[in-house]
Amino acid sequence: MTDALKEARQALEAGEVPIGAVVVHRGRVVGRGHNRMESLRDATAHAEIIAIGAASGALGDWRLEGATLYVTVEPCMMCIGAMFWARISRVVFGAVDKRGGACGGAADLGRLKYLDRELTIDGGVLEGECRGLLKEFFDCMRKNDSE
Numbered sequence: 001m002t003d004a005l006k007e008a009r010q011a012l013e014a015g016e017v018p019i020g021a022v023v024v025h026r027g028r029v030v031g032r033g034h035n036r037m038e039s040l041r042d043a044t045a046h047a048e049i050i051a052i053g054a055a056s057g058a059l060g061d062w063r064l065e066g067a068t069l070y071v072t073v074e075p076c077m078m079c080i081g082a083m084f085w086a087r088i089s090r091v092v093f094g095a096v097d098k099r100g101g102a103c104g105g106a107a108d109l110g111r112l113k114y115l116d117r118e119l120t121i122d123g124g125v126l127e128g129e130c131r132g133l134l135k136e137f138f139d140c141m142r143k144n145d146s147e
Contacts, residue, residue, distance in 0.1 A: 073130060
């Protein structure tokens with residue numbers, strides 16, 4: 001999760017919502033990503049999607065069986081879908097997202113057995129630090145809006 005937090009800090013420095021993700025396969029990081037929706041002007045440029053794409057490129061296969069995705073904020077529906085399609089085995093997230101999270105925050109799609117696959121989910125890892133980055137970002141946005 002510390003590597004995912006590093007990615008989130010890169011997003012923060014770039015003016016993006018500070019969410020970071022890494023994919024670990026057989027004990028090594030094979031994919032990294034942070035939110036790039038604003039810079040790429042792409043609604044699908046979530047940290048998880050970028051990290052999954054990087055992992056697929058590094059491994060030369062879209063099938064990421066046995067991989068764990070670490071992400072600083074609970075994944076949304078799109079990202080959970082991508083994890084199922086990529087055959088990721090486990091997701092570990094930091095902060096709960098009660099508005100858009102799909103692992104119990106707003107919905108609980110991650111617990112479904114989908115395409116005959118199951119996804120192990122662990123949440124709340126380094127939650128305070130993950131939530132702190134979000135708070136810093138949105139506090140700054142509110143301050144800039146009021147000026």
